[in-house]
Amino acid sequence: MRPWLPLLGLAIFAGCPKKEPEPLSPPGHVTILHTNDLHGHYLPERADWLPGEPSIGGFVRLEQEVRAIREAKGRENTLLLDGGDILTGTPLTALEEEGARGTPMLRFMEALGYDAWVVGNHEFDRGLENLKVLAGKSTVVTLSANLRDKSGKEALLPNQAFSHVFAVNGVRIGVIGATTDSLRTLVSPRDWARMSPLPVAEAVRAEAARLDPDTDLLVALTHIGLDDDKKLAAAVPGLDLIVGGHSHTPMKEAGRVGDTWIVQAGSYNRQLGVVEVDVANDAIAAFRYELRDLSPETAVVSADESVAAMAAHYQKNIDSIYGEVLARAPAKLDKSYHHESALGRWITDALRMASSADLALYNGGGLRSEIQAGEVTRRSLFECFPFENAVYTFPITGEQVVAMLLRNAAADATESRAFLSISGATWTYRMNSGAPELVAVSVGGQPIDLARTYTAAATSYIVDQWEKFLGVQPVDPAPVGLNDFEAAVAYGKARGFSDDGQRRGARVE
Ligand SMILES: [Zn+2]
Missing domain, CATH: 3.90.780.10 (5'-Nucleotidase, C-terminal domain)
Known part of the structure; x- marks a missing residue:
């Protein structure tokens, strides 16, 4: 390479003063954004825990927050995850679209560029067949390591992966899904007879062992509730982070069991969890976490027109049926x-x-x-x-x-x-x-x-x-x-x- 150096120097000298732009995130710095238990909530809603009970959240506001963070950190340096239970809560998930109830929620999640979601128990509320159609159409990575068909070996749903490895700012992040062990008492006996889920800890442990050699960061994306997240952290010590759901817990501070961090972002599309980690030598070197209320006055970018149009479209449709x-x-x-x-x-x-x-x-x-x-x-x-x-x-x-x-x-x-x-x-x-x-x-x-x-x-x-x-x-x-x-x-x-x-x-x- 040496002979070229003077030439290169000349080129720089001769009118290419451009130096490499500062990276938005230094190497190894990753931002993980997360929601959970959206339950069909797509519009802003009254936050009764805030002074004055303002209306906060909804997909339009969520998209603004996510976009602002992606612009600040570099989209390629961020992940957006959901901890499950996207169905049941508003008429949005009662609407049938493209052969399944719940389709509009996936459309919103696709519009926001979610990277992965885990299957929650309420995804079964409209029956296993409905969920199969829904999962089959998802372009967002659909995760659950323990949901299995009757054989106990194969995935229960089309498109369902046990885990997925994302390359984010030079960090290989293995994300493993897990669905609550209490499914038997939460889904219909007809659907239960058609599946044989593995115990969460067993399925996550096996997947973690498989991914560990080829990843820098192991994340469990769970829909098992905070108490079980703590048990999972103790049962699978190799996990770096658990992004949870199911207990609807608005965690203002991250939990920690052993070396595993645990986070969860409330429910109903009103808050966004923001995890920032520096990853070095196959471990978290620095960790920061914030739970942000999606208040209208804290938005720093304007609303996205296409997401706003989607929300208005569904609101109009739902009002015509449910406005009485x-x-x-x-x-x-x-x-x-x-x-x-x-x-x-x-x-x-x-x-x-x-x-x-x-x-x-x-x-x-x-x-x-x-x-x-x-x-x-x-x-x-x-x-x-x-x-x-x-x-x-x-x-x-x-x-x-x-x-x-x-x-x-x-x-x-x-x-x-x-x-x-x-x-x-x-x-x-x-x-x-x-x-x-x-x-x-x-x-x-x-x-x-x-x-x-x-x-x-x-x-x-x-x-x-x-x-x-x-x-x-x-x-x-x-x-x-x-x-x-x-x-x-x-x-x-x-x-x-x-x-x-x-x-x-x-x-x-
Ligand atoms: Zn749940």
């Missing part, structure tokens, strides 16, 4: 996972009216949003009950009701499980040496008859997950002919959205 005002709510109907709530009372009354059953039941995890005081539209009601699960009636004995209420008492007292909201019964319990016992139970205003068989109404989800909610498998459940959302619309139109505040279950001393 059903009635006014005089006050907010709140929800709770572990306790009785106004919304739980309201929806069980709605199911009881739809079915004429003695009792109606609704699970705490099924209440997805709250009814605010003021006009209630079909859309806002849908966001409370987005699953559209069919309503069934089935016989239930007095003894089974008592067993169910005891589980409810445990939920209320210890917050260790989900509460089953109930209409048609009232009950009291007390704690005796740390265990709940029922004091009084009545059904239809009469003391419960343990030997009698009553009728109960509940959604297909509760019927399918009878082990968790009922203890006994319902005999010959009969479809009522509508789903929970339809029952809610009918009840809202007929009776409005008020709550008398009267507790049906209460703890006494």
